[in-house]
Amino acid sequence: xxxxxxxxxxxxxxxxxxxxxxxxxxxxxxxxxxxxxxxxxxxxxxxxxxxxxxxxxxxxxxxxxxxxxxxxxxxxxxxxxxxxxxxxxxxxxxxxxxxxxxxxxxxxxxxxxxxxxxxxxxxxxxxxxxxxxxxxxxxxxxxxxxxxxxxxxxxxxxxxxxxxxxxxxxxxxxxxxxxxxxxxxxxxxxxxxxxxxxxxxxxxxxxxxxxxxxxxxxxxxxxxxxxxxxxxxxxxxxxxxxxxxxxxxxxxxxxxxxx
Amino acid sequence: xxxxxxxxxxxxxxxxxxxxxxxxxxxxxxxxxxxxxxxxxxxxxxxxxxxxxxxxxxxxxxxxxxxxxxxxxxxxxxxxxxxxxxxxxxxxxxxxxxxxxxxxxxxxxxxxxxxxxxxxxxxxxxxxxxxxxxxxxxxxxxxxxxxxxxxxxxxxxxxxxxxxxxxxxxxxxxxxxxxxxxxxxxxxxxxxxxxxxxxxxxxxxxxxxxxxxxxxxxxxxxxxxxxxxxxxxxxxxxxxxxxxxxxxxxxxxxxxxxx
Numbered sequence: 001x002x003x004x005x006x007x008x009x010x011x012x013x014x015x016x017x018x019x020x021x022x023x024x025x026x027x028x029x030x031x032x033x034x035x036x037x038x039x040x041x042x043x044x045x046x047x048x049x050x051x052x053x054x055x056x057x058x059x060x061x062x063x064x065x066x067x068x069x070x071x072x073x074x075x076x077x078x079x080x081x082x083x084x085x086x087x088x089x090x091x092x093x094x095x096x097x098x099x100x101x102x103x104x105x106x107x108x109x110x111x112x113x114x115x116x117x118x119x120x121x122x123x124x125x126x127x128x129x130x131x132x133x134x135x136x137x138x139x140x141x142x143x144x145x146x147x148x149x150x151x152x153x154x155x156x157x158x159x160x161x162x163x164x165x166x167x168x169x170x171x172x173x174x175x176x177x178x179x180x181x182x183x184x185x186x187x188x189x190x191x192x193x194x195x196x197x198x199x200x201x202x203x204x205x206x207x208x209x210x211x212x213x214x215x216x217x218x219x220x221x222x223x224x225x226x227x228x229x230x231x232x233x234x235x236x237x238x239x240x241x242x243x244x245x246x247x248x249x250x251x252x253x254x255x256x257x258x259x
Numbered sequence: 260x261x262x263x264x265x266x267x268x269x270x271x272x273x274x275x276x277x278x279x280x281x282x283x284x285x286x287x288x289x290x291x292x293x294x295x296x297x298x299x300x301x302x303x304x305x306x307x308x309x310x311x312x313x314x315x316x317x318x319x320x321x322x323x324x325x326x327x328x329x330x331x332x333x334x335x336x337x338x339x340x341x342x343x344x345x346x347x348x349x350x351x352x353x354x355x356x357x358x359x360x361x362x363x364x365x366x367x368x369x370x371x372x373x374x375x376x377x378x379x380x381x382x383x384x385x386x387x388x389x390x391x392x393x394x395x396x397x398x399x400x401x402x403x404x405x406x407x408x409x410x411x412x413x414x415x416x417x418x419x420x421x422x423x424x425x426x427x428x429x430x431x432x433x434x435x436x437x438x439x440x441x442x443x444x445x446x447x448x449x450x451x452x453x454x455x456x457x458x459x460x461x462x463x464x465x466x467x468x469x470x471x472x473x474x475x476x477x478x479x480x481x482x483x484x485x486x487x488x489x490x491x492x493x494x495x496x497x498x499x500x501x502x503x504x505x506x507x508x509x510x511x512x513x514x515x516x517x518x
Contacts, residue, residue, distance in 0.1 A: 009382075009385045009386075010385060011385050011386060011388075060386075062386075080381075080382070084382055084383050089383065089385075089388045090385055090388065091385070092382050092383035092384070092385045093382065094382050122339075123268075123339070123343055123351050123352065123353050124343050124348065124351035125351070126268045126269060126270050126348075126349055126350070126351045127268075127270060127319075127321075127390065129270075129348045129349065131386065
């Protein structure tokens, strides 16, 4: 059995997220496993595809990484082409490589970069409508304040206030290597790179920074929010469709910080 | 009755093209007219929206221009916001302005720019899948030859060979102000600006230049194709989804050539 590593892109609009579920076949993991089982000629459910992390329903990926152990006479390029032929048009396998037998896409991941897109134009974004959040209120966002708030969030902190899972028993301490804002044309992006993100953490960060940009919160409040260790202290959960997993890093964090 | 001018964007994927048809409600024109009738409180079918030209089923627009005569107490911004609220997410009105009473979006149009996108990567374009042509054969395209072929097509010519309508009785002479190729990352674009385009002309131009890029035709053949005045002489019809109407010009052509 060889261990293969996959670099995957998907438009999450039609899916119930990455992770396979009993009551629905509409997951990215489920689709990949079904096609790989077909490729290997084994019963569905026999090939297990391990992703670097789950993405929620409606969340997209440009650089999701996964791995799977399997037997096939096909070359890596052959596996990639087979997958792209049989997967739906909204899931694409960018590359397939042979990985070390011990490689595990989730356990070995050192860091991830997410991008959250907010539309700030007057009208409607036709071509990106599934990939960008269009806030209901047309409030202008003051980016310098969002930047200042982001400075308080970078570094190692207990992000319990930014975690939607209240029963979280494991550590809620994470390190954000960089949290940057990017303004281009009619959109503002939040780009977050960290060693790990809690459940809904990136979307709560985006929602909170949005409230700062809209003048509803002050940048300095971030300190109190972190201290509170209470989901109620942080801002709103920004919608799933604005979020894209951009990259998963398997190198040392020192490399990541220069990205 | 005031005459209003609309700048419109749409994702044509779900539609049977711009022009209203008896047997289907899924046209851009039909949707606009329905919402405007509602806005004016008059029966559906009473407000006529005139587009600068038809776009085929599956063709997109970033800069379609249309006009309509109507009575409403709303301001231009009010009309725009009303339209954006009631139109589906894949049609957006960028701006509404009051036009001269004689303004006619089709008859006054001096030139148009279309963009045709061809995907040249190894895999599948997930996020742009509805906006770019993915040729079935993975043939590398030689852009300098496509550029050379484009030089033969610029200027005033009889484009009958590039017209899908064989019963065309009017003149098939058109002027292409510029026909440029643009290569970025995994895509090659053809950008065509002309004083008018025949039925399917841009898509046949794209199909023919694709065949040149793939080495199936020589750039010099363009001269014979033009001379033949026969649809059979030109190349394939490239699929609708790769095509976007970028801009409609109402200025003198001399202005256009510098764009």
